[in-house]
Amino acid sequence: MINKNDILKARILMVDDESTNIFVLEAMLKQARYTSVTSTTDSREAASLYQTLRPDLVLLDLRMPHMDGFEVIEQIKQIEADSYAPILVLTAEADPAIRLKALQIGARDFLSKPLDLSEVLCRIRNILEVRLLNKNLEIQKDSIEQRVFERTADLKQANQQLKREIAERKWSEEELQKVNQQLLHAEKLSALGQLSASIAHEFNNPLMGIRNTLEQVLQGTKLENSLVELVELSINESNRVMNLARQLKDFYRPSSGTPCLLNLHDAIDDMLMLKKNDFHKENIQLAKEYADCLPDVNVVEDQFKQVILNLLQNANEACPKGGTLSVRTRALDSTVEVEIEDTGQGVPQENMKKLFDPFFTTKGEVKGTGLGLSVSYGIIKRHGGDIRVRSTEGKGSQFIVTLPINTNGQELT
Incomplete structure (x- = not known):
């Protein structure tokens, strides 16, 4: 279990070009008794602040001057290449593709503006619990690995044959880890493909209805030449978008590996x-x-x-x-x-x-x-x-x- 005081002492970094948003969030966090909150309205400072503070949570706006939230996420990923870097995106974007992109490149979760402050606090607590659990697991992992190394060293001195067996076992564990990582990567790609196919499907159905309606209008209604051109243009554009949706679905379909x-x-x-x-x-x-x-x-x-x-x-x-x-x-x-x-x-x-x-x-x-x-x-x-x-x-x-x-x-x- 994670101690409540550990959560309240967690380091939080806020990046938002709107000072009003910063003020509201800081007041909310202070009232909730969070004690270590740092903020900036200049997204160009985000990476250096992250490098210095090593925060447990980043509250990040997407649309900012100088450097947008996507670029900030990429910079943070370079700093925390092998660690859990929790980023909670706060955005007014309604486009699901924008949100999907943020999740794909490294954000852990997102909230839509205008914000429900009680929901913000709940999401912050949930992400911090995962973050702190992850840190505890890393500490335990390092401790276990250190003990294994020390005992292995003793056994190497006692028996050369056992040394070879331990080396082979270590190699097997590394190979197993590689296989697990490859399986995890394949699962992520598969999930992405399923999501892309679902989005393409959801686009395709209403577009087909629009196109069919326009074709009925064109065939069953006497229109002026200028309106006929507009309807034909709309039909062509509907076909183009439907074709694009089909290509997205085909592109993310898992590879058969068969030529x-x-x-x-x-x-x-x-x-x-x-x-x-x-x-x-x-x-x-x-x-x-x-x-x-x-x-x-x-x-x-x-x-x-x-x-x-x-x-x-x-x-x-x-x-x-x-x-x-x-x-x-x-x-x-x-x-x-x-x-x-x-x-x-x-x-x-x-x-x-x-x-x-x-x-x-x-x-x-x-x-x-x-x-x-x-x-x-x-x-x-x-x-x-x-x-x-x-x-x-x-x-x-x-x-x-x-x-x-x-x-x-x-x-x-």
């Missing part, structure tokens, strides 16, 4: 559709140069799409001031090539050899995990292909994916 003959142009177009709004916002012009009669290729569909999406995202982030993104395909004797070229910032020569290394990124701590290109490289290699890159700093980059036309059809996981 199938895939039309690469269709797969690339699906990923371009997902990035269409991002390109428009960043003023990135798209140019497609597809080869005529490109043969289908035997690949795992969602894995190939993941590679294309990673490369498109990489090109997107390389063009913060806009530019041109070109997608080309070519059919050679025994291979096909997909080329994605941007007119962005390019890659410094000294970084070229490290581009496909795990965790290497030039995007800084907030944006980049350094895994996108590494994962893409591994997927293409498992398909018997290759990824090459050419880049000139200040002018842009080319990523060329090569895949064999004929493969042996083995499962790729």
Whole structure:
């Protein structure tokens, strides 16, 4: 059990650009007898305060000038890479996608503004109880590991054979831990896929009803030409959003790991559709140069799409001031090539050899995990292909994916 006094002494950090919100929350916490509360209205100070105070709870607003709440969460995750970092998001956002994003990148819970102060206190207490339990478990874990180490050292001195057995046991435990971590990661991805499919389904049904109604209006009502154009435009936009929902559902469907003959142009177009709004916002012009009669290729569909999406995202982030993104395909004797070229910032020569290394990124701590290109490289290699890159700093980059036309059809996981 967690002692009530331990909860009241927990360190709390509040980050909100509205001083009125800070004042109300501080008064509420003081009345509830919390004794260690720090606040800031400048989100740029959040990471340094977190580094110094190591709070047990962060109350975080999402929409702030200078640096939004998503960036603050990413910075905190870098500081607490292997620990429980409890973040309670306080937001007026009604869009479920915004809330989902906050939970996905590391927030533990969220509350909607305007706030119910009694509910705020309840959520704070619940999260702090989990936080303090987690800290106690870490302390116990460290103590147990220390005792095991000391006893193991004694046994090593007594018997060399036992030393080998303990080493083998330790290796087995580490392997088991890796498997458990992989299973946990797979469960999280599966849950995310189910949630995405559910959201896509909920969007699809009302959109289908809207589209059918508009089609009935168009077919059964005499309208002026200008109104006919508006109704037809609405029908087309409904179809586009329904198609986007279908692509989201397909993209998050768990991988079968089984290759199938895939039309690469269709797969690339699906990923371009997902990035269409991002390109428009960043003023990135798209140019497609597809080869005529490109043969289908035997690949795992969602894995190939993941590679294309990673490369498109990489090109997107390389063009913060806009530019041109070109997608080309070519059919050679025994291979096909997909080329994605941007007119962005390019890659410094000294970084070229490290581009496909795990965790290497030039995007800084907030944006980049350094895994996108590494994962893409591994997927293409498992398909018997290759990824090459050419880049000139200040002018842009080319990523060329090569895949064999004929493969042996083995499962790729």
